[in-house]
Amino acid sequence: MLWWIFISPALAIPGVAPAEEARYHGQIFACQEGSTQLPASAVNDDFCDCEDGSDEPGTAACANSDRWFYCPNEGGTARYVYASRVGDGICDCCDGSDEWQYPQKCRNLCAEQGRARKARLEQRRSEMQRGIEMRKEAMASMQAEAKEAEAQVAQLEAGKAPLLQKLKDLEEIQRLKRAAVTKEAQELGRDASQYQEKEEKKVSEYAKWMEKGEAPSNSATKQDELCSGTVCISRKLAARREVKQVKVRSGALIDFIEFVYTAGEPLSVGEGKGEEQEAFDLEPGEVITELQGGQGGLLDRVQFITSRGRKSQIYGGSGGENFTFKVTEGKMIVGLDRAVGLAGKITGIHEAFFRELTEAEKAFDEATIRLEDARRSLEAQDVQLTKLRQSLEDAIGSHAAYKALKKCGEGTLGEYNYKICPFEDAKQGHVSLGRWKGWAIDAPHVGLFENGERCFSGIVRSLKVQFECGENYVVETVKEPSQCVYEATMTHPAACDPKGLDGSGEDRILGPHEAHLEL
Template identity: 65%
Template sequence: MLWWPLHVTWLSRALALTPGISPAEETRYKGTHFVCVEGSATLPASAVNDDFCDCEDGSDEPGTAACAGATDRWFYCPNSGGTARYIYISRVGDGICDCCDGSDEWLRPDSGCRDVCKEQGRARKVRLEQRRAEMQKGILMREAALESMRAEVEEWRKTVAELDANAAPLSKEMLELEEVQRQKRAAVIKEAEQLGREADLVGQGAEKKVSEYAKWMEGGGSGNTAEQAEQVCSGSVCIQRTAVSRKELRQIKVTSGALVDFMEFVYATGSLVVGEGKGDQQEPFNLEPGEVLLELRGGQGGLLDRVQFVTSRGRESKAYGGAGGQNFSFKASEGKMIVGVTRAVGLAGKLTGIQECLFRPLTDAEKAFDEASSILEDARRQLAAKHKETAELREKIEAAAGAHAAYRALNKCGETQIGEYSYKICPFGEATQGHVRLGKWKGWASDASHTALFEGGERCFSGIVRTLRVQFECGEGYVIESVREPSQCVYEATMTHPAACDAQVLTQGDRVLTPHEAHLEL
């Protein structure tokens, strides 16, 4: 048990409160006995704040750090003359004056804490007056943004209604196009039977519902688009060679820089786009009538560094991309031509396969089938785009109805330089310290208003993944006021934002602050 010297009880007597307890909770701690909050035990009153944790929830030690393991327990600072607040229970009795009245060090008379709440309160009032005009502007910005968003929401609702109304006829059109494709497919099969050969419909069955690129994305970027595939290697580079339906390749477009980002294979009907990145559009490589692609050259390691195309007439395209990677050369199988590729998902994803088909002209029936398939796929792509647009609009409408709608309407990043570090915090995006990611947007905190959480940052040397908690305060600008690291790789920041300027912002000085909060005016 901890014996309390007479000289350490002055603050408790002066406030007539149990140390660490707010006035709203005080009745629980009156009387001869105390019942733990979760009801697990009944204790004598002398067990409260005796520096021994009797209750599993830590409620018997509101004024000591004995139950610091109870993470949801906080210490209440009365801070008369200043702003009442809560602090983490682990900071009680640590020799550091966290409460402006020094009440968190009530068990350490030698801590040197003095009551500076009135001084801080006066300074805060001066600063508040200085910021009042800025805060008023922030309130007006927030109100204007919400009003503008309400008008946008009405437009979004109208667009969603129109898209929903168009869904039925579009679906009917899809069925009609599928029937046309089925008939054209049957014509190809009949023609092949008359010619005594197998119909060349690899990957083009009536069941086809999505584009080759969509299948590629579904399969993680390395899946095959047909069952017939074999692995081939060129030096240390190995890929899959896959048989696909007949296509008439006419042009290849490439977007590249130091790496190869996008490649688009343009056919007589439709196209295949593979890749990701932000490279520059290069001069396309056009195939002449009757000319086909027979060889693919280039270089790659973990990414596709370079690519070059060689035709049946010996013509070579320029080498798109850079000079890195292991060299490779892949030729089409005997009697076949290359009409596409597959790649790994991600920026400049490496080459994982080539697509090839029979090297012969299309018959009239096959051309008609390809055209019907292309029209059907374009229609499906348009319908999918409309479904996506509808889903995105509904998500926006839902967000606009939430408590944090103003942040969507005023979505800007804050940037600043604090000491040797530059910081950038983007609501709904990510937060960085220089080139180090502190976290990606997780959502809003449930234990405090106008507080955002960022998680999944880069790992520290200790292996801890960085996280950031941001307290937004009312302000005209998007200014990062402070960043601190209370524990290793766990960051807390304060940032002004007009979306935090609700109607009661100028009267919030009297509310009790949580451990995560801090008034920027101080």
């Protein structure tokens, strides 16, 4: 039976969008792929003749194709529904056109839905307008911040030349002290090679390190490499320093490790914000001689063991490959090298002599410490410059309003409470979904969070957030398309674009997957 003969003239070809109507008029119908021609009576005869399903726009006969059914929904919003829903006894189109073979089945609800849609659009328009005003105010405040950042950048740039000269002078002093201590070691019959500077690495190797995000240490040779199972690190001779305390910031991973000395500036390695843990205090005359923990691509946990057999608490979580590193006899651990990035793995240990030093060794160590402090000062200034330049970019870039409107969004979905803080972190209850990484390159209002807590499977949680226009900060949806990989939507006034009020898109045809309306 040919169902189309029961259709009103306004719906002569059910399921066909206005843009395609011309193809369906005439005595002959050509399939979309172009090679097959059919009589007009074959259209919507509930049999799939065309491979692309174009001959059945108004039935479910070609439901396995990519064809959709068009709902005119006059008075409401035109939309498409999946072909499999046509003629299934359920009214998917507000005008009931998807059940056209059962004329009395569906009541036309389009006028009612149209009125509700209009009210929603007006409410949405008002919310967007308020969000746009908030965004304008935020952009104005960021202009003042940009001027301040520009002045600070100029001041720091001007102060670099004296620091570089100081560094050059200290390098020359260390060179002279190195020559003296090397000569003394040779005269005493000791190994003098440990005082020599290591041969510079080839450019290609250095490039590989940088590509991996690891900081090259001064120790390049195989004899300076330590391996514990599959975990390998380097070791280098450092100036003698007396460690009195080790501080750690961590969660499930290790963010910061700080060595506090009895004299001189502390050495802090790592990135992130982890929670401050109970510090490990060393007793007088006690030194760190062993390092244990676990790491893979990240540093999961760490523990310090002293010359007296005392152990610190185990900081961090339980993942990663186990490792144990002990110092060379007569030496102690006074610092670490770590890969760049959040929870970067340990790449090297700093060893210093534990025995009493000669005067030449003390002079060399003192020169080395002063040089290292100068280098760290210069590095700290470079870090500050980088942050200021980033602040400047944030203040004048496309995401400037987000910096000014720096507020967390919250929402309760199902049994979970969510809190998403741009530029900081995101949580599902007390579980970290990740720390702020930055903005997606290919989308203007998509933020990325990485290095959250590990799942039981070992996967580290991550989150992608689509920010949408709204005057309030609300987490509206959260999905988990794959294990421990989350996607969310959150309203934020910084996402409000004045172009969104031009009315474009109000009359667009909704796709079958769209369940709500947007401006």
